[in-house]
Amino acid sequence: MKKNFSSTNPLILGIDTSCDETSASVVRGVKVLSNVMPSQIEFHSKYGGVVPSLAKLAHTERIDNVVKEALKRARVTMEQIDAVAVTYGPGLAIALEVGLKKAKELAEKFNKPLIAINHMEGHLLSSFVEPNGKKNILVKDLMHDYKIKFKKGSAIGVLVSGGHTEIILVKDFFNYQKIGETEDDACGECLDKCARMLGLGYPGGPVISKLAKENKKNIQYTILNKNQSRIVTLKNINTGRTYQLPVPMAFSPNLNFSYSGLKTAFSSLVSSLSVTKDEIFDLCSIIEIAAFEEVRLKVFKAFEKYSPFELWLGGGVVANAHLKSVLRKVSGRIKVKVPYSNKLTGDNASMIALAGALRFNSFVNSHNPKVGIFTKEYEKIDREPNLSL
Ligand code: KG4
Ligand code: ZN
Numbered sequence: 001m002k003k004n005f006s007s008t009n010p011l012i013l014g015i016d017t018s019c020d021e022t023s024a025s026v027v028r029g030v031k032v033l034s035n036v037m038p039s040q041i042e043f044h045s046k047y048g049g050v051v052p053s054l055a056k057l058a059h060t061e062r063i064d065n066v067v068k069e070a071l072k073r074a075r076v077t078m079e080q081i082d083a084v085a086v087t088y089g090p091g092l093a094i095a096l097e098v099g100l101k102k103a104k105e106l107a108e109k110f111n112k113p114l115i116a117i118n119h120m121e122g123h124l125l126s127s128f129v130e131p132n133g134k135k136n137i138l139v140k141d142l143m144h145d146y147k148i149k150f151k152k153g154s155a156i157g158v159l160v161s162g163g164h165t166e167i168i169l170v171k172d173f174f175n176y177q178k179i180g181e182t183e184d185d186a187c188g189e190c191l192d193k194c195a196r197m198l199g200l201g202y203p204g205g206p207v208i209s210k211l212a213k214e215n216k217k218n219i220q221y222t223i224l225n226k227n228q229s230r231i232v233t234l235k236n237i238n239t240g241r242t243y244q245l246p247v248p249m250a251f252s253p254n255l256n257f258s259y260s261g262l263k264t265a266f267s268s269l270v271s272s273l274s275v276t277k278d279e280i281f282d283l284c285s286i287i288e289i290a291a292f293e294e295v296r297l298k299v300f301k302a303f304e305k306y307s308p309f310e311l312w313l314g315g316g317v318v319a320n321a322h323l324k325s326v327l328r329k330v331s332g333r334i335k336v337k338v339p340y341s342n343k344l345t346g347d348n349a350s351m352i353a354l355a356g357a358l359r360f361n362s363f364v365n366s367h368n369p370k371v372g373i374f375t376k377e378y379e380k381i382d383r384e385p386n387l388s389l
Contacts, residue, residue: 008140010082010360013070013106014353015063017099018091018119019162020050022062023349026074026081029139029357032131033074035343035350036066045202049192052092059098067102070349078110085356088116090163113363115356122351123314124157124168124176125358127337129350139361143173149309156308158299158327161315161346162188162203165257165295167302170312173358179306180255180298187291188317190259194266194287198280208284209320215281223247223293232293234286236278243269243282245290247297255298262290288322296326303330311336316346 009029016023023037071078086103089096107114130137149155150172157168157176165187167180185193188205195204200211221234230250235242245265248258266287273279299311311331317323319342328336339345 008361009138010357010364011076011080012083012085012115012353012356012360013067013078013081014085014117014349014351014356015067015099015103016087016119016122016347016349016352017059017063017095018087018089019095019347020055020058021347022059022066022098023347024063024067024070025349025353026070026076027129027350027353027357030128030130030137030142030354032129032350033076034070034072035131035348036070036073037343037348038062038066048196048202050092052094055092056094056098059095063098063102067106078106078112081110081112083107083113083115083356083360085115085117085352085359087119087122087352089119091119113360115359117352117355117359119347119352120159120164120166120168121176121355123159123161123164124170124312125355126314126339126344126348126351127312129340129344129354131340131344131350139357140365143358143361146173153309154306155310155312156299156302156306157312157314158295158318159315160187160295160313160317160323162186162192162205162317164315165259167255167298169302169306169308173362179302180257182257182259185259185263187257187259187295188315190263190291191287191317193263194283197267197270198275198283200280200284203316205317206319208288209322211281211284212288213321215285219282219285221286221289223289225250230293230297232286232290234282234289236282239278241279241282243286245269245286247290247293249294250297255302257294257298259291259294262287262294288320292320292323292326295323296330299327300330303334308334310334313338314345314351319345 011028014025021037025035026033084103084107086099155170157170159166163186165182166178169177169179191205191208192203195208200207218236218238219234220237223232230247232245248261
């Protein structure tokens with residue numbers, strides 16, 4: 001491949017069908033030209049969660065039009081695209097297949113390189129996505145700036161979504177080490193299940209977030225250590241009612257998470273109450289506080305151990321204002337990079353396209369095979385060890 005303008009700021013079509021969003025996006029480097037993502041929530045909400053076979057059906061019905069629309073809104077043709085980036089995993093296998101098939105078909109038909117992207121790398125890099133097009137940062141310059149930063153140290157990525165809760169040590173772009181992960185449920189999954197216990201529908205995370213925010217003025221809370229447990233005690237200052245929940249993994253020596261015990265403790269708390277309307281608000285407040293205290297403790301520990309130069313946040317739960325505020329306090333004077341909007345914290349194809357742009361640039365300029373560009377060897381993509389995260 002010859003170096004040209006595209007290699008310093010490539011035009012990438014990104015596709016993500018990992019869960020319940022059929023998403024396609026075109027980026028020019030870090031700048032979003034289009035991000036099309038019709039939601040499937042209406043199909044899944046009546047079942048209280050994502051139904052894989054329904055997700056596959058909806059992806060199959062929509063993928064052609066979503067890609068067409070993404071190209072149309074970006075005012076580009078497939079011929080102009082430099083490469084196609086697609087999520088190969090993790091996610092629902094039968095949903096991922098739909099995006100992979102479409103991406104392979106386009107790459108083959110238009111003779112474009114295909115870039116396989118790990119969905120979690122997309123979330124990790126999502127705070128670099130520029131949706132409003134005001135800043136004109138070239139991928140080449142961005143990577144050059146960070147080359148200097150990475151020479152001095154590492155960044156820490158915190159990914160909190162419906163399927164994952166992870167802390168990543170970022171030693172360089174494409175050089176990641178997972179230093180913490182959940183041993184059972186993910187944080188978002190726990191919030192969704194707790195919301196379901198309260199009859200708040202699916203996905204429950206945003207509803208818990210909304211009700212907890214509205215309830216902020218009515219509550220006071222403490223988080224204290226008692227006999228090798230860390231306990232959140234919340235009091236509603238109007239009703240005088242108090243509630244308690246334990247913070248899991250508070251004394252574990254590693255950076256891992258656990259959320260299934262918190263879900264069980266929440267279930268016991270709910271069944272011990274008659275659960276009036278006010279109590280639903282208080283329960284939303286306490287589950288949010290307990291769940292994010294665990295994230296705070298682990299990120300604090302990671303900061304102590306690795307002294308990062310930056311904190312990168314990603315994943316659907318990062319839309320939560322309380323979580324962002326807790327992590328901003330941990331990071332102090334260290335810069336926190338947060339996705340530009342809630343459209344970019346949750347699943348979207350712009351983050352996949354951006355990861356593709358960085359890998360494409362790196363490949364063209366260094367021919368580093370580790371970045372994972374595949375032209376004809378499409379079948380290799382889901383087995384490539386260098387791409388796992
Ligand atoms: O990243 P994402 O869109 O999908 C996965 O890759 O899992 O994350 C979805 C998760 C769901 O659990 C959802 O309830 C949660 O993110 N979520 C939130 C908020 N918005 C979405 N959780 C708490 N507060 C929010 N504002
Ligand atoms: Zn995701």
